[in-house]
Amino acid sequence: MPSSKKIDRRIWEHPILEFKRGKEVRFYFEGEEMKGYEGESIAVALYASGIDIFSWTEDNRPRGAFCMIGKCSSCFMVVNGIPNVRTCREPVRDGLRIERQRGLPDIPRVTRDEEGLESKTLETDFLVIGAGPAGLSAALKAAEYGLDVILVEDHFRLGGQLVKQTHKFFGSKDLFGGLRGFQIAEELSKKVSSNPKIKVFLETLAYGVFKDLTIGLASKKGHYKVKAKNILFSTGAYENYLAFPGNDLPGVMGAGGAQTLMNEYGIRPGDKVLTIGAGNVGLIVSYQLLQAGAKVKAIVEAMPQIGGWVVHAAKVRRYGIPIYTRHTIKEVWGNNRVEGATIVQVDEKWQPVPGTEKDIDCDLVIISVGLTPDTKLLAQTGAKMKWIPELGGLVALRTKYMETTVPGVFVAGDAKGIEEATTAIVEGKIAALTAVLRVLGHVDKAVEERRQLVQYLEQYRQSPLLSRSRRGIEKATIES
Amino acid sequence: MIMKSELIIIGGGIVGLYSAYFLAEKGFNDILILEKSYLGSGSTFRCATGIRASFTTEEHIVLLKESINLWKKLSRELGFYYEQGGYIWLFRNEEQLKAFTEFSKLHNKFGVPTRIISVDEIVEKVPMINTEGLVGGLFDPIAGKASPFQAVFSLENALKDKGVKIRTLTRVKKIIAENGRIKGVETDSGTFEADKVLIAAGYGSRELAKTINVDLPLNNVPHHALVTEKFKEAFKPLLIDWTYSAYIVQVQHGNFLMGMDIEEKPQQPLYQRVDFIPKMARVATRLFPWMRNVNVLRYWTGYYVMSPDRHPIIGPVEEVDGLYIATGFSGHGFMMAPIAGEVVSEWIVDGKPKYRVAENLTLRRIKEGKFIHEKAVFG
Ligand SMILES: Cc1cc2nc3c(=O)[nH]c(=O)nc-3n(C[C@H](O)[C@H](O)[C@H](O)COP(=O)(O)OP(=O)(O)OC[C@H]3O[C@@H](n4cnc5c(N)ncnc54)[C@H](O)[C@@H]3O)c2cc1C
Ligand SMILES: Cc1cc2nc3c(=O)[nH]c(=O)nc-3n(C[C@H](O)[C@H](O)[C@H](O)COP(=O)(O)OP(=O)(O)OC[C@H]3O[C@@H](n4cnc5c(N)ncnc54)[C@H](O)[C@@H]3O)c2cc1C
Ligand code: FES
Numbered sequence: 138m139p140s141s142k143k144i145d146r147r148i149w150e151h152p153i154l155e156f157k158r159g160k161e162v163r164f165y166f167e168g169e170e171m172k173g174y175e176g177e178s179i180a181v182a183l184y185a186s187g188i189d190i191f192s193w194t195e196d197n198r199p200r201g202a203f204c205m206i207g208k209c210s211s212c213f214m215v216v217n218g219i220p221n222v223r224t225c226r227e228p229v230r231d232g233l234r235i236e237r238q239r240g241l242p243d244i245p246r247v248t249r250d251e252e253g254l255e256s257k258t259l260e261t262d263f264l265v266i267g268a269g270p271a272g273l274s275a276a277l278k279a280a281e282y283g284l285d286v287i288l289v290e291d292h293f294r295l296g297g298q299l300v301k302q303t304h305k306f307f308g309s310k311d312l313f314g315g316l317r318g319f320q321i322a323e324e325l326s327k328k329v330s331s332n333p334k335i336k337v338f339l340e341t342l343a344y345g346v347f348k349d350l351t352i353g354l355a356s357k358k359g360h361y362k363v364k365a366k367n368i369l370f371s372t373g374a375y376e377n378y379l380a381f382p383g384n385d386l387p388g389v390m391g392a393g394g395a396q397t398l399m400n401e402y403g404i405r406p407g408d409k410v411l412t413i414g415a416g417n418v419g420l421i422v423s424y425q426l427l428q429a430g431a432k433v434k435a436i437v438e439a440m441p442q443i444g445g446w447v448v449h450a451a452k453v454r455r456y457g458i459p460i461y462t463r464h465t466i467k468e469v470w471g472n473n474r475v476e477g478a479t480i481v482q483v484d485e486k487w488q489p490v491p492g493t494e495k496d497i498d499c500d501l502v503i504i505s506v507g508l509t510p511d512t513k514l515l516a517q518t519g520a521k522m523k524w525i526p527e528l529g530g531l532v533a534l535r536t537k538y539m540e541t542t543v544p545g546v547f548v549a550g551d552a553k554g555i556e557e558a559t560t561a562i563v564e565g566k567i568a569a570l571t572a573v574l575r576v577l578g579h580v581d582k583a584v585e586e587r588r589q590l591v592q593y594l595e596q597y598r599q600s601p602l603l604s605r606s607r608r609g610i611e612k613a614t615i616e617s
Numbered sequence: 618m619i620m621k622s623e624l625i626i627i628g629g630g631i632v633g634l635y636s637a638y639f640l641a642e643k644g645f646n647d648i649l650i651l652e653k654s655y656l657g658s659g660s661t662f663r664c665a666t667g668i669r670a671s672f673t674t675e676e677h678i679v680l681l682k683e684s685i686n687l688w689k690k691l692s693r694e695l696g697f698y699y700e701q702g703g704y705i706w707l708f709r710n711e712e713q714l715k716a717f718t719e720f721s722k723l724h725n726k727f728g729v730p731t732r733i734i735s736v737d738e739i740v741e742k743v744p745m746i747n748t749e750g751l752v753g754g755l756f757d758p759i760a761g762k763a764s765p766f767q768a769v770f771s772l773e774n775a776l777k778d779k780g781v782k783i784r785t786l787t788r789v790k791k792i793i794a795e796n797g798r799i800k801g802v803e804t805d806s807g808t809f810e811a812d813k814v815l816i817a818a819g820y821g822s823r824e825l826a827k828t829i830n831v832d833l834p835l836n837n838v839p840h841h842a843l844v845t846e847k848f849k850e851a852f853k854p855l856l857i858d859w860t861y862s863a864y865i866v867q868v869q870h871g872n873f874l875m876g877m878d879i880e881e882k883p884q885q886p887l888y889q890r891v892d893f894i895p896k897m898a899r900v901a902t903r904l905f906p907w908m909r910n911v912n913v914l915r916y917w918t919g920y921y922v923m924s925p926d927r928h929p930i931i932g933p934v935e936e937v938d939g940l941y942i943a944t945g946f947s948g949h950g951f952m953m954a955p956i957a958g959e960v961v962s963e964w965i966v967d968g969k970p971k972y973r974v975a976e977n978l979t980l981r982r983i984k985e986g987k988f989i990h991e992k993a994v995f996g
Contacts, residue, residue: 221846221912241847244848347891348889
């Protein structure tokens, strides 16, 4: 009963972005024909056409788009008879038949053809897992010195979270100063795709670390065992969540999910927005939502002061958006999608103050309460891990050359602790150069280049705005 | 500070917990359970949840039949998941069929109503199976499955109610005896005194027995298993593909849990091997081609603690007064835990087990070389 025939949430005019949409494709959603564009995921095409509910849980709660980067399982649907397909990571195509799951799915109705499935053992100098800014720049740097590189990415496109960052980067030209995030992603991806030393595996999951550090890769094309002299885990991060009644209602979304929809695909995630969390991401996303034509009703922050930078806060304040500090979300309500939310003041002990509730008329609640490094895979190597709150949780101990306690196992970018894209790029290069030295022995140029990059990072992090992550980095860094 | 109890149980797996339970039922509750990690963290939480009596020796068939009765009763009383969904052993040649036709007669003789079934009957019970290459099966209607997690947690609660003390994160380093009598144990957090010690420490048992000069000829062999995402109930029985020494079962919440024998050496650390999942997938998709579209969620390894004749060692150790053992379950200690616990409690409280065949399971048989070989072990 998709009653949303004429809804089109695609943004056709945007102050700074232009969305290049691919060829129009037609698919079926519960029997009804719908359209999408090549380059969109199924979840994106559905959301654009007004479909909020992707499935119902076993106790009949509707579920919809949440993270949109393949990390939360909220978008599982039946695609061509196959249940539990992560539709935010599955490209939309002509003729697909999509159905919603109600409770537990039935077993698959179809049998995938085994013919043509590859099964290979691969050897490489440098295996890079995750093609965000850290992984892309690492792959390029290692290839520059002649290493054989395998780059694995679970998504159907390169770039990681960078593809949804629309602000201009600061800094020097060789670190892409002046470019917007997605432009940097485009540039890095182009270079990587055309580099003969780098073998790229898209839509491929590095699913496990096995005996002797063999890595298993799985994709629709087959199964690969990789034996690598060096491995970089540049697997990025996932978003934190908040517990409150109604937090799984469609329309409650991670800030990254909203960014994916509006910045990567040009789709307005909602019209009336409540943002939870006034850190940089919360502030930036609120601003981007304004640019995408939504109305931001309020930003709520539990701390007594705004966590993000003053520039970002000033931007949204200029639009008259109230920022409620010492407030939190109490609950969200609505039938099949968010129809409103209640916020409430908290006291010094973070307890709600009765009588201070305010109702907010909204259809979208953005949760932006931080990120957690994605180290599940890395931890399987046996690398020593430590809980460092300044970096977002459990991270690997590592040298200033990004090598963990397991020789030849590296980490860079958000996976080593939450920072941002510029540091991710630099760290990726440092890890790659260390791998280069491990494979080739002493190379003057690489040693010198690495020295400069390490120094650059140290200086970059001297900024008082970065004192928190600097403290975290100190805790995570061990002697090399 | 030195604490004293009448009995110390080393190991908070399913066997240690059931032993404490049946002892406490008999009013013997001055017990301290010492577990080096958390309850269930050994083989118990890694097991395939299967429970059957379709074995090949009188000892196993008789005791496991009683164990099934206890699973039924206790799951009801303590409130955990147990289901009598049966087992189907699948055969791919006449030789296998013939061997199990004989086993079935033995089962029937001791009151376990298994029977040989045709391929058509297999399809009746498991409609989505690919029968290519199958010649028939053995159906065990009284076999079933239970949740190891719920079983352990409900036992923990029941034991606390009965006054049994449980200490986790406490590793026993050494068993202490003087003049051939048990005195207590030394742990990484101090010494605990006791008149009796029960070694129910699974893969840790051999090392512990060594500290008191008792040789347990046990081998810790790594076994591999995986679990898929969950689905509506597709079939009830646990399936064994005898040719591949493999099994598949849909567990409590709808996930498919499966395992198979791959080459492993004993006493090896628990490694995950990159070849296991593809190998397992080949067997699983042979039986169920649609499983090619099913995702694996987790893969792990755990030990089968193998005795020379694939029967457990349960009962007193004659050389040391007050020392008891319950281990060496050879890959079927989950299903056997209730009856093992009951037998342990009978040895300790009554001095003798109720079932005569249980007397055959003490360490003495191994010392005397009176092995009772079990043939139906797999995974
Ligand atoms: C939702 C979100 C929003 C953000 N918004 C901003 C912002 O607005 N501004 C800003 O400056 N910073 C933002 N950041 C921070 C941003 O993550 C960093 O700037 C930068 O993208 C980190 O780069 P990375 O290479 O470490 O990881 P990512 O860019 O996250 O890339 C990691 C890649 O690894 C892949 N991957 C992970 N595991 C596997 C696996 N097992 N197998 C194969 N592939 C795998 C992922 O699919 C992903 O593409 C955001 C981060 C997130 C998560
Ligand atoms: C993959 C797999 C599938 C299986 N499938 C089945 C099945 O379907 N059905 C079935 O019946 N059985 C099955 N088994 C076997 C079953 O898991 C075991 O036989 C059973 O769990 C044994 O229980 P336990 O209490 O003796 O041992 P455990 O559960 O291993 O408990 C022993 C405990 O002792 C603790 N310990 C060890 N040393 C010390 C020490 N020094 N100090 C303190 N504590 C210590 C350990 O931490 C552990 O928690 C399977 C096993 C595996 C690995
Ligand atoms: S996994 Fe698709 S929305 Fe999170």
